[in-house]
Amino acid sequence: MLPYSEQQLINANVNPATGLATDYPNLFNEAVMLFEMGLDMPDMAEELTDWRPHGYIEHFERSGFEQKDVVVAAYLYAPHEIREAFDASVARALSVFDSSINILLSTHMMDAAARADLETRLVEMKALVIEMDSHIHGRVESDLQSEVDALF
Template identity: 30%
Template sequence: MAERSKVQRLSTDFLNRYNEALMLIELAAEDSSVIDDLKSWRGLGYREHFEVSALRCAPSALAAYDAVVPARRAGFEELCRAMARLVMTATALLAEKRTGLEPAIVVSIASESLRRQIGRATQFINANGTLDIGSIESRALQDEIDALLAR
């Protein structure tokens, strides 16, 4: 058991940032004042998050991240960039208040997409980077973002 505790693991703490954005997006349907909070939200990469983190697990989380196969790490990073783009797109649409585009529709589509992508990122982290999420997930998410913009 003591040996197991020395295994370096990725940390889902990183996803708290995206879960916060999801919560704000969902609140925006009822309270437009949270749009300012969404405007100030910024996505960070996994490495950047843990480099500034005071968490005890940060050094281990970074070491585990460095050990992930580069192609898999690149796929995860692309997924994270896509999630950040989704948050920024939803924020812009909610702030813009285009005629004919109901905030509830933006919130519904964006929150469903973001929730699904957070789930994929969680799977990757829980599998300690052994899951190959690749660019297929990011392309699917970009298609959803494009569809949201086309409405």
């Protein structure tokens, strides 16, 4: 049994139903913002050299978040099927973000085909953030598909 009350979870920005914290996608939102800016201003892409992909627990353990113990414990106690689906989504996001950022940093933006590929990658990155968020909030698949469709 989780050693924290529902109110303690809420105070730590954890969804009590899923055991997942709403703050984690912020790591990826930052990268999306810098990636978008880097498409139009290549010197801004260099800001992404400091971005590091971190798994869920590592992200909170490295953060200065005061209630990280609550967040980590809630994650460890999260229902297996929710955590498994979330972890799969995070693994995809970590891989896509890492490879996309590396490609952006090594691409000449005057190459139309390369730019088109990066724009497609950006859409995928945004969709992955929405997917992670849907797991955190316990949304059903049909809701997720509607959100992804809205990107196009």
